Amino acid sequence: MTDYRLPLAQNMSTTYAIIDVETTGLDPQNDALIEVAAIILRDNDILEEYSTLINPHRDIPEFITQLTGITNDMVSNAPSMFTVRPKLRDVIGDCVLVGHSVGFDAAFLAEERVGLGNHRIDTVTLASILVPEAGRYSLEALVAHLDLPDPHDGQTHRALDDAEQTVELLLALRERALALDMWQLEEIVMAGKRIAWPETLFFEEVLAHKAQFAFSRKGGKKGNIHHLFNPEQPRGQALAEAEKPEALPVAFIAGMLEPGGNFDHTFPNFEHRPQQVEMLTAVTEAFNHGDQTIIEAGTGTGKSIAYLLPAAFWAHQNGRRVVVSTNTINLQDQLIHKDLPELQKALPFTLQTAVRKGRSNYLCTRLFKQLRHNGPSNADDMIMFARVLLWLPTTNTGDVSELVVRTPGERLAWGRMNGENTVCTNETCTQERCPRYIAQRRAEQAHIVIVNHSLLLANISSGNHILPHFKDLILDEAHHLETAVTDGLSFRADKRLLQNTLSEITQPKSGILGQLESRARGVLPPEIYSSIQTYITAMRNEAQEANFVLEEFFATIGYFLKDHVNRRSQFSQQVRLVPSIRSLPEFNEVELSWENLNNHLKALGKAYEKLSNALEDVIYNHDIQDGEDLVRALSGNGRELEETRQNLNQTLVMPQAEMIYWAEHFKDRISLHSAPLNVGTLVEEHIFEKLETVILTSATMRTAGAGSWQEATFDYIRSRLHAYETTELAVGSPFDYENSVLLYLASDMPEPNQPGYQRYLENAITDVALALGGRTMVLFTSYSQLNKTAKAIEHTLTDNDIITLAQGGNMSRQQLLAQFKQEGNRAVLLGTRSFWEGVDVPGDALQCVIITKLPFDVPSDPIFAARSETFDNSFFEYSVPEAILRFRQGFGRLVRRGSDEGVVVILDKRVLSKRYGKLFLDALPPCMVLRQRTNRLGELTIRWLNRER
Numbered sequence: 001m002t003d004y005r006l007p008l009a010q011n012m013s014t015t016y017a018i019i020d021v022e023t024t025g026l027d028p029q030n031d032a033l034i035e036v037a038a039i040i041l042r043d044n045d046i047l048e049e050y051s052t053l054i055n056p057h058r059d060i061p062e063f064i065t066q067l068t069g070i071t072n073d074m075v076s077n078a079p080s081m082f083t084v085r086p087k088l089r090d091v092i093g094d095c096v097l098v099g100h101s102v103g104f105d106a107a108f109l110a111e112e113r114v115g116l117g118n119h120r121i122d123t124v125t126l127a128s129i130l131v132p133e134a135g136r137y138s139l140e141a142l143v144a145h146l147d148l149p150d151p152h153d154g155q156t157h158r159a160l161d162d163a164e165q166t167v168e169l170l171l172a173l174r175e176r177a178l179a180l181d182m183w184q185l186e187e188i189v190m191a192g193k194r195i196a197w198p199e200t201l202f203f204e205e206v207l208a209h210k211a212q213f214a215f216s217r218k219g220g221k222k223g224n225i226h227h228l229f230n231p232e233q234p235r236g237q238a239l240a241e242a243e244k245p246e247a248l249p250v251a252f253i254a255g256m257l258e259p260g261g262n263f264d265h266t267f268p269n270f271e272h273r274p275q276q277v278e279m280l281t282a283v284t285e286a287f288n289h290g291d292q293t294i295i296e297a298g299t300g301t302g303k304s305i306a307y308l309l310p311a312a313f314w315a316h317q318n319g320r321r322v323v324v325s326t327n328t329i330n331l332q333d334q335l336i337h338k339d340l341p342e343l344q345k346a347l348p349f350t351l352q353t354a355v356r357k358g359r360s361n362y363l364c365t366r367l368f369k370q371l372r373h374n375g376p377s378n379a380d381d382m383i384m385f386a387r388v389l390l391w392l393p394t395t396n397t398g399d400v401s402e403l404v405v406r407t408p409g410e411r412l413a414w415g416r417m418n419g420e421n422t423v424c425t426n427e428t429c430t431q432e433r434c435p436r437y438i439a440q441r442r443a444e445q446a447h448i449v450i451v452n453h454s455l456l457l458a459n460i461s462s463g464n465h466i467l468p469h470f471k472d473l474i475l476d477e478a479h480h481l482e483t484a485v486t487d488g489l490s491f492r493a494d495k496r497l498l499q500n501t502l503s504e505i506t507q508p509k510s511g512i513l514g515q516l517e518s519r520a521r522g523v524l525p526p527e528i529y530s531s532i533q534t535y536i537t538a539m540r541n542e543a544q545e546a547n548f549v550l551e552e553f554f555a556t557i558g559y560f561l562k563d564h565v566n567r568r569s570q571f572s573q574q575v576r577l578v579p580s581i582r583s584l585p586e587f588n589e590v591e592l593s594w595e596n597l598n599n600h601l602k603a604l605g606k607a608y609e610k611l612s613n614a615l616e617d618v619i620y621n622h623d624i625q626d627g628e629d630l631v632r633a634l635s636g637n638g639r640e641l642e643e644t645r646q647n648l649n650q651t652l653v654m655p656q657a658e659m660i661y662w663a664e665h666f667k668d669r670i671s672l673h674s675a676p677l678n679v680g681t682l683v684e685e686h687i688f689e690k691l692e693t694v695i696l697t698s699a700t701m702r703t704a705g706a707g708s709w710q711e712a713t714f715d716y717i718r719s720r721l722h723a724y725e726t727t728e729l730a731v732g733s734p735f736d737y738e739n740s741v742l743l744y745l746a747s748d749m750p751e752p753n754q755p756g757y758q759r760y761l762e763n764a765i766t767d768v769a770l771a772l773g774g775r776t777m778v779l780f781t782s783y784s785q786l787n788k789t790a791k792a793i794e795h796t797l798t799d800n801d802i803i804t805l806a807q808g809g810n811m812s813r814q815q816l817l818a819q820f821k822q823e824g825n826r827a828v829l830l831g832t833r834s835f836w837e838g839v840d841v842p843g844d845a846l847q848c849v850i851i852t853k854l855p856f857d858v859p860s861d862p863i864f865a866a867r868s869e870t871f872d873n874s875f876f877e878y879s880v881p882e883a884i885l886r887f888r889q890g891f892g893r894l895v896r897r898g899s900d901e902g903v904v905v906i907l908d909k910r911v912l913s914k915r916y917g918k919l920f921l922d923a924l925p926p927c928m929v930l931r932q933r934t935n936r937l938g939e940l941t942i943r944w945l946n947r948e949r
Helices: 062-068 072-076 081-092 102-111 123-130 139-145 159-178 182-194 200-213 250-255 262-266 274-289 303-318 329-346 365-374 379-391 408-415 435-444 453-461 478-488 495-506 512-520 526-561 585-619 627-652 680-688 715-721 757-772 783-799 813-821 862-868 874-891 917-922 934-945
Strands: 015-023 033-042 045-053 096-099 120-122 292-297 322-326 353-355 448-452 472-475 491-494 573-576 659-666 669-676 694-698 727-731 741-746 776-779 803-806 827-831 848-851 902-906 928-932
Touching: 015 062, 015 081, 015 102, 015 159, 033 062, 033 081, 033 159, 045 081, 045 159, 062 783, 096 102, 096 159, 102 120, 120 123, 123 159, 123 379, 139 159, 159 200, 182 200, 182 379, 250 274, 250 303, 262 329, 274 292, 274 303, 274 694, 274 727, 292 303, 303 322, 303 329, 303 448, 303 472, 303 694, 322 329, 322 453, 329 353, 329 448, 353 435, 365 379, 379 408, 448 453, 453 478, 478 669, 478 680, 478 694, 478 715, 491 495, 491 627, 495 512, 495 526, 495 627, 495 669, 512 526, 512 627, 526 585, 526 659, 526 669, 573 862, 585 627, 627 659, 627 669, 659 862, 669 862, 680 715, 741 934, 757 776, 757 783, 757 848, 757 902, 757 934, 783 803, 783 827, 803 813, 813 827, 848 874, 862 874, 874 917, 902 934, 928 934
Parallel strands: 015 096, 096 120, 292 694, 292 727, 322 448, 322 472, 353 448, 472 694, 741 902, 741 928, 776 827, 776 848, 803 827, 848 902
Antiparallel strands: 015 033, 033 045, 491 669, 573 659, 659 669
C-alpha cells in the first residue's frame, strides 16, 4: 500500500535537489531532454552541482534554439541519456526535488526513470502564496521582483543558470515564510498534513526552525476571523440628494484645464488640449440640462479627465452619485488608481470614490471561516486557503484582483469561498463584515462609483439591487456596450456544467447533501434524521439516473451534429438551431432525449425545494451547524438547476422569437447556447428611459454606412443602441497624424481569397521587420493565418536576431507585450482580435502596425448571422460598420503619445479594389497616404522615418 505521509522535517536538515531541464518540446512522452542540472542544497549550503548537455538523437526545433541558445552542434557530441541516467540518479538520490513548475521537470525525468519516488516542491506554488504582490510568477519575473542575484541580466533558459536562480528563489521564499506569524504557519501545516499537500514540508521546516527561537509564541493562538479582516471602515453618510440640482459653472470648470488653471498649477507637465476642454464643456452642459449624449474623443484627448472633472463637481454640489462604467479591467484600474487620485489633487473639495465589482470578486469571510474549521479537501483548495490566510489581514477590499488565481482548479476553489455563493447575503454577512458588504457601504457614500459594463447590466437584471441609487451614468468604451449586453444575457451549458451540478447531489462527502448528512448526524432525533436521509437517498437515485441520461443526451446531440460539422476541425464550429434544422427527422431524437433528461432535472429541482423547506422547519428546533447556510445553499442550488433547465428547454423545444440558439462543437466537447437577437430595446428601456444624464464615449463611435460616402456619422451606433434622442459630438485627436503617420496601401497584393496572398503577406512582414530591426506589430483576424505566418517568417527573422512573438503559444498576452516593449528588444509581435485594441506601446518599441485583413466578422457566427438577417442590406448596414469600428481600433495602436510616429500598412487590397474600401479609409484621421508595391515597403518605411522634419 502506498504511504502518503509526508517526510518529517527536522531542524531544516532536509536535503533538496533543485532541478531544471531543457527539452525539445513540451510533451514528456514525445519530446526529449537536451540539458539537465541539479544543485544539492541543505540549509544554506550547496553540497554538489551537476549539469550536462544531452544528445536527444533528433533535431532541436528552431524555436527551442531561439529560446535556449542550444544548437544541434552543441549536443551532437554530448552524452546520451543512457550515459547520464546513472550519474543523475546518484546525484539526486532520495532528495526532495524542487523546481520552478517542478511538475514539468519531474515529468521528463520520470520518463527517463529518474526521481520517480522523490517528494516534490514547486517554487511557483510557494511564490504564489508568499509573494502575492508579484502578479507574474515566471522565474525571470520573480527574480526581478525580489531583486535576487541576476548575473545574466535575465533568464537564459539554460539548465544550470535557471537552477541557480531557483536556489536563490527558494532561499528568498524561506525568508518570507520565516516572517509569518506562528499561528499562520501552524494553520498551513495542520491543513496541509490532512491532505498530504507536498508543499507542507517546506512550511513544516520553517515552523520547526521558528519554534526553536521563539521564546514567546506570540500569535500562537488560532486567529479569529474578525482579526484577520480589518478593513478601513466606511466613514460618513450616504449622499443627500438636492431637491433641485444646481447648475454647474461651465466657464469655471472649463477654466481649470486652460493655461494658468488649476491643472496647469498642480501638474508641472500638464498639456493644454483644446479638444479636452471641448469635451469637458459638452459633458458639463449635459449634466446641467439632463442630456443624453454620444461623444467620440480621439486618442490622446484625455477623455477620462474630461468627464470625471464635471462629474465630480456635479456629484459633490448636488449630492447625486455618478456611476462610471467601463468595458475593461485595465481602464477601470486606470480610473480608480491613477485618474481619480490625480483629479483629487486639483479639486477644491474632497471627492469620495469607490469601485464596485460583481459578487464573485469578493471573498465571503463566513465561507472562509467554515473552510478554516473544516480544512481544504484538495491541493487547489489548499493553495487558495494558504494564500487567503496570509492575504486577509493585509487587504482593505477582499477583492480577488489582489490575489493570483492561476489555474482552473484554483478558480473552482475561489468559487467555493466568494460572495457569489448563495449563503453570502446581506442579512447574514453584515455581522461578519464581509468584503462585499464593505464595498457596498463605500459605494453608498461615494460621489463617483466605478463599475464595469457587466455589473451595470447585472444591476439592471436584479431590479437595481446591486448598486446604490443613481440617475447619472457615464459609459466609457461604449462601442462595446452592445456586446456587453449580449454577453450578459447569453446562456451556455455543456455536459461538464450539468455533471458538476449533479455531483453536488451524488458526491457523498464534498457535495451539499453530504455536508447536510454529516452535520445532521448525531444532532437530529433518529426519526427526523431518517426522514432527511430518505429525501437524500431519493435525490441521489434520481441524480444518478440523470447522469446516465445526460450521457445519452449529449451522445444524441453529437450524432445529430456529425452531418453538420467537420469533426476533425481544430476550431469551434456552430450550428444554428433555426426552423429548417429543427424540422429535420434526426432532430426529433434530440427532442426525445431532452424530454427524458428534462423530467429528471425537473424532479431534482422540486426535490431541492422540498428538502430546503423541510430543513428550514427542522433547524428552528435543532442546532445543526451552519443550518441556515445549508437551507440557503439547498434553495440556491434548486433555483440554479431550474434556471438551467428552463434555458435548455427553450433552446431545444420552446424557442423564443427574440432569441438566437445554436449548438457548438469544439474537438470532443459540445455545448448549447442562446443569446438575445436585439439589445437596443433593452438599452433604451433600462438606461435611456430610466436615467437622466447619460454620456456614451469612446475613441471609436462613428462609421459610414451604405450610401454614406461623406464624413463618418454616429448613425450606426445610434441604431444599435436605440440612442435616437441623444445629442452628439466628435472631438478630434490632438495628435498630428498628418505629420506622424504614413498610411501604406499595398497596391500589388492579391485579395485575401486569391492565390499568392499568403506569400505576399509573409514577404511584406519580413521586409519591414528586417528594415526596422523588429518594432512591428501584425494584426490578424484568425489564429490559423497567424500560426501559418509565424512559422513561415520565423526562420528568416531568427537569422537576423529578431524574435517572433506569436499569440497563442506559451506566453500570455501580458507576457508577450512585456517582452515586445523591452528596451533594445528586436521583436515582431503577431496578434489576433484581443490585440486590435487596449494595447499601449508608446515610443520606439513600435514603429509599424500591419493590418493583414479588414476585420469583418465570420459570416457563420450565429449571433452575427442572425442579426444580419434583420437588415435589408446586411453587408453595408451591419458588416461594414462593425468592421470599420474594429479597423479604427487597430489603426490606433500606432500613435499613443504626441511624440510617436511610424507606418500603418494595409495588406488587404480590398480597401483599393472594392467600393466599400473608401469607407474604411475615410474613417481614419487625415494622414500621409502612399499607394505602392509591397517589395518597396521596407525601403519606403525607412525613408519616411528618416525624412527631414
